[in-house]
Amino acid sequence: SQLTVRDALNAAIDEEIKRDDKVFLLGEEVALYDGAYKVSRGLHKTYGDKRVIDTPITEMGFAGIAVGAAMAGLKPICEFMTFNFSMQAIDQVINSAAKTFYMSAGQVPVPIVFRGPNGAAAGVGAQHSQCFASWYSTCPGLKVLSPFSSEDCKGLLKAAIRDPNPVVFLENEIMYGTSFEMSDEAMSEDFVIPIGKAKIERQGNHITLVSHSRYVGHCLEAANELAGQGVECEVINLRSIRPMDEETIVKSVMKTNHLVTVEGGWPQCGIGSEICARVIESKFFNYLDAPVLRVTGADLPTPYAKQLEDNSFPQTHNIVGAVKKSLNIS
Amino acid sequence: SQLTVRDALNAAIDEEIKRDDKVFLLGEEVALYDGAYKVSRGLHKTYGDKRVIDTPITEMGFAGIAVGAAMAGLKPICEFMTFNFSMQAIDQVINSAAKTFYMSAGQVPVPIVFRGPNGAAAGVGAQHSQCFASWYSTCPGLKVLSPFSSEDCKGLLKAAIRDPNPVVFLENEIMYGTSFEMSDEAMSEDFVIPIGKAKIERQGNHITLVSHSRYVGHCLEAANELAGQGVECEVINLRSIRPMDEETIVKSVMKTNHLVTVEGGWPQCGIGSEICARVIESKFFNYLDAPVLRVTGADLPTPYAKQLEDNSFPQTHNIVGAVKKSLNIS
Amino acid sequence: ASTEATFEVAQCKLHKLEQGPATTVTCTREDALKYYRQMQTIRRMETTAGNLYKSKQIRGFCHLYSGQEACCVGMENSITPEDSVITAYRAHGWAYIRGISVHGVLAELIGKKTGCAQGKGGSMHMYAKNFYGGNGIVGAQVPLGAGIAFTQKYLNNGNICITLYGDGAANQGQVYEAFNIAMLWKLPCIFVCENNGYGMGTSVERASYSTDYYTRGDYMPGLRVDGMDVLAVKEATRFAKDYVLKNGPLLIECATYRYSGHSMSDPGTSYRTREEIQEVRQTRDPITSFKQKLLETNLVTEDEMKKIDQDVRKEVTESEKLAIADTGPPLEDMYDHIYVQPEADFKVRTCDPVTMVASR
């Protein structure tokens, strides 16, 4: 059957709230308004004030409260209306959530999920378009997930909620309305995807494309287009940014000898940079027949006007171009 | 003459406050207490309440006020007692300081310096030991500096204060008391170091070590040690993390064919990752005769106990080991 | 018709103030015409913006100011162009009143090169002389505004800063950090809470334990003014400017209402009734009620106002046409304005990993 990303996320939260008394959702507009982007539609109606809770617009406060609740034994799902606003609360995510289990030598676990849309939406300007994948992924103690499809969203969000560690779960607003085919297995309440494993979305022998979130779709489009020209791309959907599935990437590169990374974030110290480092640092680095190319967001604050915005984030033609460059074809 | 890093920073601030009416210093304990780490010693006494200003312990508030003051035409130097606390204010640094010039299409410049000690000090635990070089360096609109020596500190801080852009200036507490030789030129009030250029601290033909801040010192130590064994390291002090002086790095690698990066931050999406990406992405990637190796902070929250802490950050022997591994010698 | 008239305005509620703004306000004919025109222009501009959004010419967010016009018009007319203003993302009205033309606002909304931020800022990020935006992060503009006031005090230039935020933003911690510092340093800042009853879909009582926003500065004096009465707002602002220059910060709660949804994707009717909106429109509308007063006092005639309405309609329609016809910013523009005075050889990385573009 078909399911939108939004409904997949909704189902994951719904099922986990039902499954475990200790799970609850809090955030701005998540309850009565059904979520700013309607991800939590119907949940307040079903579960009431105790399990689905509206907060004031005070990210540091409610994220801190969520972390405290996790320390004391609950399993909060803390929604940031967008991850841009998580910057106000980032100290609570990093210093309180990620580090406490270690500082306490294992005495105080912090089972919490921080979730919400990450990266650019459409026409929302520079302050509302940032990708936080690389920042959060630097921090040990956190797990960082960035799903692409409905299956990813359902299986990974459920895994995140059940995980005893703090998890940052990066959604994408533009994807919310996108439908994907869901297997019966994926529709089941027991479906969870293991954290830390990438998914090969498409097999290919000529070049490896590694991406996460929405841009996996662009990679698949590019792969389609290139297949018509006889180029077979292997498309890897990272799914998990931390831990990162180095093995899957390296194995693919050993086969294809060519690598392009694709992400919506800024280039410097991005996810692409890390992938480059993992490859160039491994003993497999000499499997590469050409420089790795990073297709990334342009290195600037996001402009509003459509034409400028469109050119601020990877488009399929950027990926096609990079692949051709890497393979030295035209 | 000899000058400590602390005194070099102090001189830079002193000279620039004297030089420009619009420059002032604000932060916690910077005035009456002479700075938590005594960097601003004597400045309040000399310049009084107007130019050297104590703030309450409210980072988001005073950083926001500093940014607002910069928008309105002043040139604040905003001290974070340590950069760990800048997380509370990071939204003001990124969204208000870095992006406004762009969002306003050039109408509202934000000439401000955010400075303070970054990275680990000694025995201060997990919440007080984080390196923020990679995070800040992701963001276009910011410049990010990370000085090593007294000369760096003086010349770069003066350049940062004079720069019409927001600059993040990452000091290192452990280095404050370290003395360096200063040339007469560096002692002069006119001395500024151009932002964006790395410095080759030591020439060598066998391997390139790229580092920033305190760990440049470790690289020099390692280079010394290795020189005794006939290995000549080229040591590059990045000085500027954004913009990053790719040219100097690549040129050196073309000469040495071997690269080790060294930093105190965590590995994932770190400065080392970015350097790897720059090299592997360039047409010069096939100058490399061996995998690049990243010597980084261990991938964990910082433990308190000395032995554990010592092993959480690069030590000279880690660099020596990496160099030998890269050169395949023992 | 007379050349001026005197009006009774409602007494402000006061917090830690001995005395508040006057309750009688005198207004000249010219001023009355001006305020009327300004409010109508903003109303018309916002209606147009709403329509442009529906016809997909405006993208992303679009937060309309309709219903709140008396706040910006009343305040602007008690300060000088040398005074400063900073607000949140609900910024169109303020951008206009601070000197951007209707065309400049609409062109920005449609993303044109002629927009007041050359199409780079969008709905939430408009700037003008002594107007510092247009800020998208709830609460962040409050410390910024205190910082602008800090500059005014530092330069001792006799100017003040009006720092606006919403009822939702009023719970943000940085607001309280800014209050404390502003009071310690006696900054010439008027903090203004535009209480329009809702922060997105959340009514004030659900978001704020205390909805007496004028008292939320605790140790900071405050007053609540009828934000639907342009003359009351003007008088309160006159009082406040004088006060803050002498004493330091003052908090004004402007009781107002937002007619539209939060942004364009919000129909604005799931968390309040249509009747509620209708009731405000009928009994408290800032323009209708001002019009009524002007007629009652014979300061302005119905015909004069009709004439203004026509002028405004024309100006906005023409601005709209112009803006639609304008060209979007060329692609090269995109790489400029990242840094002030970039190095001559500074190049920006694009989405294409092998293309670097020069930046000015």
Add this chain to the structure above:
Amino acid sequence: ASTEATFEVAQCKLHKLEQGPATTVTCTREDALKYYRQMQTIRRMETTAGNLYKSKQIRGFCHLYSGQEACCVGMENSITPEDSVITAYRAHGWAYIRGISVHGVLAELIGKKTGCAQGKGGSMHMYAKNFYGGNGIVGAQVPLGAGIAFTQKYLNNGNICITLYGDGAANQGQVYEAFNIAMLWKLPCIFVCENNGYGMGTSVERASYSTDYYTRGDYMPGLRVDGMDVLAVKEATRFAKDYVLKNGPLLIECATYRYSGHSMSDPGTSYRTREEIQEVRQTRDPITSFKQKLLETNLVTEDEMKKIDQDVRKEVTESEKLAIADTGPPLEDMYDHIYVQPEADFKVRTCDPVTMVASR
């Protein structure tokens, strides 16, 4: 000697409270002995910590609690072990009173495997059952504490959380965000501002426009108690626990004093006079004054207290010796506790780029 006695304690200042804690407090002999012992133990432990720091056995920060003992002892004795506490980095006294042994505290400070956080936390990060640290970021523990109280309410377990912060932290925005939410949700949380007069080198008046910290919750009821009087603190806490279970949050300002510098690198004498410290020691010391009261009421004899002093001295000295003799955590420990239940094959990257180490 009698078996109990009744003491007058100073009336608390009240904010938005009709009634405050009682001004007469009855205390049994055993309790008196216990409080005395607890306060003396903390005092002695902190003195020892200070000396260990000077002899370089303790590194980094070390924030001593000396002078503030009545706060934690008074509070702990009005709550149960099932209630929770969270505080900032000035945590040794609280760690002890919440159940960590003197040895557990000192060993942590010296960085030993036997430390209460196995040497991983250090001075600022100590934890025990229902004691959530030991938090190094000024203000951050306040929302955390509200979250702990949220859990208590969610589980409806009849427990409360004491959430402590300093006078310096009292200006942090997140404190106000937490207050608002805690009041909206009626969380069973006692917020406690330990006002020791200074935040590092900054006296309260220089950091806070309003130094009436018990009123800084604005709409949150509050009271100021003499934090140098263990019985007053105990009674206020008894009152507060009862109050917050019925009504939701209450703010207690505990007026106290810190004898040492902020941390060990601060001599603590540049921003205050030695006379000031001396004066507090002589007239308000929590231990001396309590001792005095016990003698005056004949509840405890001088000899009994001397005996306790000796016991305490012995306990602390032995703990110190033990802690010094303990071994540091082995290097392998370093890689554990990064994640709860890591995957079986999970390995951690070390500073040596080619070495990955297993983690549990």
